[in-house]
Amino acid sequence: MRLQGIGYEHGSRHILQNVSFDIERGQIVTVIGPNGAGKTTLVKIAMGLLQANSGSVSLASGLRIGYMPQKLRLENTMPISVQRFLGLVPGATNQRIAAALSEVGAQGVLHSSLHDLSGGELQRILLARALLLDPQLLVLDEPTQGVDLKGQAELYRLITRIRDQHDCGVLMVSHDLHLVMSATDEVICLNQHICCHGHPEQVSSDPAYLELFGKTGAEAMAIYTHHHNHHHDLTGDVVKEAGSTHTGVNAP
């Protein structure tokens, strides 16, 4: 999958500006950024759920994509079991459902009501549903939402394992770089435009990353010197620095 120069506006607000990146088979790409950075918008554009105002999304022909939405808004009004829910995927047989469930480690809930699941179980079910599509690319929007810290680490390990077994690409959105560090090949630090990108270690010491995620990251790094040519105002728009070079300390 290749995204080129994606821009998206809502009303007069720029949500995304000139975002470009590629995902290859077997590669895990994580998009991180603060709330309102446009992460979910970017994912929706990549999935074709939203139309970008500029730029283009090109997919390898016949690419099968498995999608896991940020949160399944479940109406309590519909009684439905896990088995029936997964059975709604076109071409899902009971055998394939059982296989997908055991792959995500949730065999035990096959007959449970979808409403009785814990946050972690529900996320695994959503992952199983994406796997039923036999995806070549998995798109996961904050896969660890509503999951406790221990569960989050497990879930990231699971995603890495799935990538290894299926040799699929993974595009993932996350809040927290530290947790996804070991589970990702490439990090894209997004705040309406790509602030920085690269390997996780590289990004975690990048000034733009530190500016976005200041406190925790910068504490470990102590004081350091760097250049930056812009900062973000309250709406997140880029404001060019007059002098363009300064010595900064990003820790509070």
Add this chain to the structure above:
Amino acid sequence: MTDFLVRALGAGLMLALVCGPLGCFIVWRRMAYFGDTLAHSALFGIALGILLEINLQLSVITLCSVIALLLVVMERNKGLASDTILGILAHSSLALGLVTLSFTGTRIDLMAFLFGDLLSVSYSELLWMLGGGIAAIGILLWYWNRLLAITLNQELAQVEGLNVTRLRLLLMLVMAIVVAGSMKIVGILLITSLLIIPPAAARNFAKSPEQMALGSSVIGALAVIGGMSASWFWDTPTGPSIVVAAALLFVLSTTLRRA
């Protein structure tokens, strides 16, 4: 002996059968107010039908479909909340219907349209209802899994290759057919109650979407039989009696569940 009773029962049971699965979608998708809007606009359809001297069922189905399309278009350009848009459409079309009716000059029984007149269902009306009912059930069954998928999560469904807009339109079309069919039975002011009360009662016991749909049909059928009996023995108005029976069944089901 009583031909009219058989016709009434046939029409009522057909309606209950369709309202089961359709009503579930209304409840799941929180479309109750949408149903009201379509029902209210049906009166305008009747007025136009009389004015243009065309089949009333046909004019109601056509008008309801137009209103449904209008809603889809209006919801796209956000600016007003959808309940406001629905309120505007519902009440202006109801008022428009009443005003237009005054132009037709014919004396029509307004009460029969507002509250239903099940016992006066004619053979041709019964045929319309059976035909419409079978068509509606056929559509719902054929698209059942796909409709469930877009109801659970629209984006997942879209990614999995479903045409969400087309399915939503389809659901609205079925709704228009049912509104046209049921106005004679419970009246346009009470149609939504027959769509949402039986599913709400069935929800208490259902373990799957299918159980809930089937349960609603059964409860709706019981309500029709109960309401007609009440009307027969105590001379109560049929349409409202059916709704009261449905409401009682809902209370019963909720109490049993708690117990």
